[in-house]
Amino acid sequence: MKKILLFGLLFSFLISCSKDDSPANEGIYFPPNGSDVWxxxxxxxxxxxxxKLQPLLDSLQNNNTKSFIILHxxxxxxxxxxxxHTASSPWYWASAGKTLTSTVSGIAEQEGLININNKVSxxxxxxWTSAPLAKENLITCKNLLSMNSGLDDALGDDVSPANLQYVADAGTRWAYHNVYVKMQDVVAQASGQSxxxxxxxxxxxPIGMSGAWIQSGGLSVYWSNTRSMARFGLMIYAKGKWNSTQIVNENYLNAATNTSQNINQAYGYLWWLNGKSSYHLPQTQIQFNGTLIPNAPNDMFAALGKNDQKVYVVPSKKLVIIRMGDSADGTNFALSDFDNMLWGKINELIN
Known part of the structure; x- marks a missing residue:
């Protein structure tokens, strides 16, 4: 009898030790691929x-929103x-799509195709730039992902060699620059695919997104429906997994969503970070003291796109929040006053 009891206890222990630690077993729900069920x-x-739901929706409507989703x-x-605008309507991600490039760069690295610490050349x-060769060879893939390539950010969106000119040594200056798209070329070259x-x-x-990359002004911009943006945010919230499949390495994702350089504390690998003591914004070299979005939780990180395209991920609250639409308060390139106002309304709902 004792032997049977001991065997039962041992069996239970072994089963508990072998349980998959995937997000699905931690209570995270994943919608099925190829289905409208959610x-x-x-x-x-x-x-x-x-x-407080209706005041939130009224505020969203009054600020040119096309779609809004909260996942818990x-x-x-x-x-x-x-x-x-409907559930099937496509809309552009603008610079919120930079995080797609960051994520796929991490996938390419985990497959051994690239090393982000290697130089782009x-x-x-x-x-691939107009910088002197010695300066060009200082620029790593990580510099592109961190926005500290040292290339001139005042020359427009064109990323042809003639327009990529030296301003400072890589790593010494943070500037929001479309040169990050060269990571797409890096991945294509390393993988032998488009x-x-x-x-x-x-x-x-793998995560059931819709959408496509569409050329606009010399850049490739991602368009999709709102739920596809939510699927991406959910995969990021689930530490890089979709169901039990690891889409992007968790260690890479942790690096991507933490401060990537010592100039702009509120920036990772193309992700914006809340809860830091200072931040920089596009088109300026000014350092602003304080947190990026004061009304948002400190652990929130975000994909922020022109005209207020938003993916907010808040691990402590188990939230992914999506906003698509036109600009709420004038043209902007990432952060806007709308972020803090919106989070004030969200807080009234969730607290």
């Missing part, structure tokens, strides 16, 4: 303030479309 969770189940542990709590050859094909195979299809 489980929901009610505001009352979460103990949120139902009376992957399940939809709020999903609303404004005007003629290892993959693209020399002469950027679109590699992106589709490694990220878009």
């Amino acid at each position: 489980e929901t969770k009610s505001i009352s189940d979460l103990g949120w303030n139902q009376d 542990d992957g399940k939809i709590v709020v999903e609303h479309y404004f005007g003629t 290892d993959y693209l050859g020399t002469g 950027w679109d094909n590699y992106f589709n195979a490694k990220l878009k299809n």
Whole structure:
């Protein structure tokens, strides 16, 4: 009898030790791929303030929003479309899509195709900039992901060699610059595939996203429906997993969503970070003291795009929040006054 009991205890112990530690076993819900099914969770189940939902939606509508989603542990709590925009309507991610490039760069690194600490010219050859060769060879892939390449950010969106000119040594100056798109060329060259094909195979299809890269002003901009943006945010929230599949390495993702250089504390690998003591913004070399979005939780990190395209990820609150639309308060390139106002409304709902 004792032997049977001991065996039972040992068996239970071994089973508990072998359990998959995947997010699915931690209570995170993942919607099925290729389906419109997406489980929901009610505001009352979460103990949120139902009376504050309509003021939030009214504020979103009054600020040119087209779509808005709140996920809690992957399940939809709020999903609303404004005007003629629908669940199937595509919209552009603008610079929020930079985080797609960051993520796929991490996938390429985990597959051994690239090393982000290597210089860009290892993959693209020399002469991809107009910088002196010695200066060009200082620029690593990590510099592109961290926005500290040292190239001139005042010459417009064109990333041809003639427009990529030296200003400072790589790593010594932070400046928001479209040169990050060269990481797409790096991945394409290293993988022997087009950027679109590699992106589709490694990220878009595995997590069930819709959408496509569309050329605009010499840059490739991602367009999708709102739920596809939510799928991406959910995968990031789940530490790089989709169900039990590790899409992007968790260690890389941790680096991507923490300070990547010593100039702009609020910037990782193309991700914006809240809760830091200072930050820089696009098109300025000024350091601003204080946190990026005071009303948002300190652990929040975000993909921020022109005209207020937003992906907010808040691990401590189990939240992923999506906003697509036109500019709420005038043209902007990432952060705007709308972020803090919106988080004030969100706080009234969730607290």
